[in-house]
Amino acid sequence: MEEVVKEGKYIYCIITTTVAKTFGSIGIGCRGDELYTICFQNIAAVVSNSPIIKYSISRENTLAHEKAIEEVMKEHTVLPVRFATIAEDEEKVKKILEKEYDRFVALLKDMKGKKELGLKAIFKEDVIYKYILEKYKDIERLKERVSALPPEKTYYQRMEIGKMVEAALQKEKEIHKKGILNTLSPLAVEVKNNNTYGELMIISAAFLVEKYREPEFDQKVNEYVNKYGNKINFKYVGTVPPFNFVNLIINTEEY
Template sequence: MSTPSQAQSASQSASQPPSPSPSLYIYAITGSDHPLRLAGLRPVGGGSGGALRAVIGGPLACVVSPAPPDLRPKRRDLAAHQEVQERLMADGAVLPMRFGMLAPDDAAVTAALDGKRAEYLRRLEELHATAEFNLKAARSQDDLLREVLTESDDARRLNERTRDGGGSYADRVALGELVSHQLEARQRQLAEQVVGRLSGMARGNVVASPAGEDFLNASFLVERGRAEEFSRAARQLAQGYGEGYDFRLRGPLPPYSFVA
């Protein structure tokens, strides 16, 4: 199996025949006895080349459909990709593939399943009856800056010295560096605090680099029986932080962050 960028080299010489384009789009790996309620689901690419089906490799199965010739992360195809995975996930453990995973043919899929059979079976067992919840959080930069200037004597002194264009160039550089370090440290501490308060309700967690003004981007692997309890705890935690904070919880999701 390969990602789109791995599927075919653009640098093949003219003397070499081009390798065949991948013909299968990959959604997920699951057990061969897993229910496959695929009827009514739209494949990625619209299904003009064929329907969803499973390629069986011993105790494992891989759900595939014909690969569209112009695969792009369009909204409708992203939605179709996730809908297939959520339908499968409703009936048991799955290893969801990221959008864009391709394979040349059935033989390549069965070879991949055979080659990592023990690993895939172990991961399916670990992910049994679980789902992923992703939590992102941001804090008002103005509030955080006011906190730094209120609680840090050095920052407050430098800020007063450079107010209204006063102070030296070195003072302004020192203030900027101090505030930057303080903001980073406080955001890191906030992230650790939030993850620590929720991690006891999850089997595991993965913390990714936050983007933009977010200080947190964390995924939690939660037992399905505790999904509502986890959601409620996350909402209560967000309410406890009050205004100036923006928490966004998504889930239950296929456990993308816990497959590898």
């Protein structure tokens, strides 16, 4: 006999509202479930119906989670809830809102009028090594000397050049990371430096910025891009859920 999977309430985020609202049939799981609010006093959880299952951390599922929160963000300050948080029913959601009311209200007040902006900067591979040779003359001179000798006699010298280039690259990354943070951090309320990946990535950072300062922040990013875009690729992302600054962990079984 096939086991019946119970239905629950998938929680996306917490918002401030006193009225019931819907946000479209964009619930996780590709069933076309409606996003709607479950209210308690002046706050609400945005939920959709969902089977009580363990969602895999696939691109499809995480994107559905993020897109749902982005839709709500068009009208509201949001407190994102951790991916795959499912309460057993509406009563459980209301209990969570009641118990965490003061904390949620304080966080909503703190996040009001702010947005997360993300910036990644990565050296262009075809440009940066040429730039390093031009800037670091000792590496260039050693490379020229070695290139005139038979390859079998220059193994250690080539190893040395590799180490020197690596050290120079690290130095350049630190220079630009510091430059970016010194330029943009004064315009942000909070900054989160995330892990970088690959030898060419300079920075992967999130900035919590007051909305009224966004044009100034944009301008500073554009100035940096115009100045260094010849050797650095920039990826600048705005209006994303503030996952780097709030990502509520709600253990539903505790309520």
